[in-house]
Amino acid sequence: MTVHKLTVPLGAKSYPVIIGSGLTSGEKSETYLPHFKGLRGVVITNETVADLHLDRFLNLFAGTEYEVVPLIVADGEQYKNQETLFSLYQQMFDAGLQRDGFVCAFGGGVIGDLAGFAAATYMRGIDLIQVPTTLLAQVDSAIGGKNGINLPVGKNLIGSFYQPRVVLADVDFLETLPDDEFFSGMGEVLKYALIAGDDFVSFLEMNDQQILAKNPKILAGMLHLCCRIKADFVARDELEQLGVRAILNLGHTLGHALEKTSAYVGLKHGAAVAMGLVFAAHLSVEAGVLSTDDLKRILNLLHLFKMDLSVPAEIQGEKLLEVMARDKKTTAGVLKMVLLRNIGQPYLSGDITPDQILAALKKCQQPLEL
Numbered sequence: 001m002t003v004h005k006l007t008v009p010l011g012a013k014s015y016p017v018i019i020g021s022g023l024t025s026g027e028k029s030e031t032y033l034p035h036f037k038g039l040r041g042v043v044i045t046n047e048t049v050a051d052l053h054l055d056r057f058l059n060l061f062a063g064t065e066y067e068v069v070p071l072i073v074a075d076g077e078q079y080k081n082q083e084t085l086f087s088l089y090q091q092m093f094d095a096g097l098q099r100d101g102f103v104c105a106f107g108g109g110v111i112g113d114l115a116g117f118a119a120a121t122y123m124r125g126i127d128l129i130q131v132p133t134t135l136l137a138q139v140d141s142a143i144g145g146k147n148g149i150n151l152p153v154g155k156n157l158i159g160s161f162y163q164p165r166v167v168l169a170d171v172d173f174l175e176t177l178p179d180d181e182f183f184s185g186m187g188e189v190l191k192y193a194l195i196a197g198d199d200f201v202s203f204l205e206m207n208d209q210q211i212l213a214k215n216p217k218i219l220a221g222m223l224h225l226c227c228r229i230k231a232d233f234v235a236r237d238e239l240e241q242l243g244v245r246a247i248l249n250l251g252h253t254l255g256h257a258l259e260k261t262s263a264y265v266g267l268k269h270g271a272a273v274a275m276g277l278v279f280a281a282h283l284s285v286e287a288g289v290l291s292t293d294d295l296k297r298i299l300n301l302l303h304l305f306k307m308d309l310s311v312p313a314e315i316q317g318e319k320l321l322e323v324m325a326r327d328k329k330t331t332a333g334v335l336k337m338v339l340l341r342n343i344g345q346p347y348l349s350g351d352i353t354p355d356q357i358l359a360a361l362k363k364c365q366q367p368l369e370l
């Protein structure tokens with residue numbers, strides 16, 4: 001089977017993203033073991049991933065000169081916190097981890113963020129290897145170097161930018177991923193497709209059944225398309241200072257507002273992003289920039305992946321507007337949102353009116369017409 005490889009081009013900090021099936025089952029270890037520079041490391045994972053995949057993963061190091069100690073934390077966003085982090089530092093020290101050691105983040109985005117921050121700060125920074133095991137982490141969070149932990153007052157308030165040495169995305173891990181987590185990642189995949197344009201959208205339209213059946217070859221191809229886009233945006237704006245990475249927030253302004261609206265705690269990220277994509281498409285039509293043909297194609301695409309979700313009717317438009325107005329992209333009271341001129345032509349718009357937003361929201365609250 002094909003192994004896809006791409007580079008996140010960041011000068012001296014450039015690193016490869018290796019994507020494929022069977023990558024972490026042993027046969028292909030020559031593809032990436034050279035990226036593990038030191039010989040002593042820790043694999044940070046959680047209980048769920050450890051039960052399912054840790055033995056197989058550790059097997060990779062059997063019979064090699066690498067000495068690897070697994071560190072297992074509890075599963076859940078609520079453990080992405082100071083207590084877990086400091087307990088990890090202690091365990092890393094106890095495991096004899098020195099400055100030439102490495103941290104392998106083996107799990108979803110929570111583990112990637114937590115272990116990434118531990119690697120960035122332990123002894124002022126040691127090598128980090130990202131081995132993402134959820135679709136969301138494989139297409140998004142493992143690439144780009146953002147990491148961090150939550151504070152009781154808010155998510156991701158402590159963190160840094162710290163690039164890994166290598167990202168190993170093995171699609172075989174996705175076999176055990178629960179459906180809701182798979183669709184959570186698919187929300188991001190659909191977002192990338194709308195940002196990228198016709199080739200990616202056609203790929204998804206042609207391969208919907210194979211993707212839903214988790215065909216490894218097709219999944220690897222899909223990941224490659226996503227990771228190329230993420231790598232490109234990261235390369236152009238590594239530290240998120242130029243506003244370039246803001247485009248990757250397509251669908252996220254409403255998505256985040258829905259996640260924050262208290263009645264919808266528990267709404268999965270992917271479902272919220274899918275609703276946000278429909279909203280962004282309707283709003284683009286309201287703003288007079290997107291054709292209704294493109295809108296139809298977007299709704300059909302979401303339908304193929306069972307993600308053509310209406311925003312629940314009981315959510316008040318005014319309430320959402322209020323939450324969206326607090327979005328981080330709002331400057332001087334002007335709400336900025338990513339809209340689409342065409343599929344594949346996203347842009348940051350700063351002249352949307354509350355009336356247009358409310359009109360688009362109303363359309364998203366009706367059963368979606370294909």
Ligand SMILES: NC(=O)c1ccc[n+]([C@@H]2O[C@H](COP(=O)([O-])OP(=O)(O)OC[C@H]3O[C@@H](n4cnc5c(N)ncnc54)[C@H](O)[C@@H]3O)[C@@H](O)[C@H]2O)c1
Nearest residue numbers: 048075108109110111133134136137141146147173176177
């Ligand atoms: N750093 C970034 O750029 C970035 C970007 C987006 C999101 N994030 C962060 O990522 C986190 C969300 O990540 P996520 O969606 O991967 O959630 P997650 O890490 O909580 O994983 C979701 C669930 O899937 C389980 N799981 C992981 N791999 C599995 C597998 N192969 N089989 C079965 N179960 C598996 C996990 O144990 C967990 O219960 C949030 O904390 C968010 O802030 C970070």
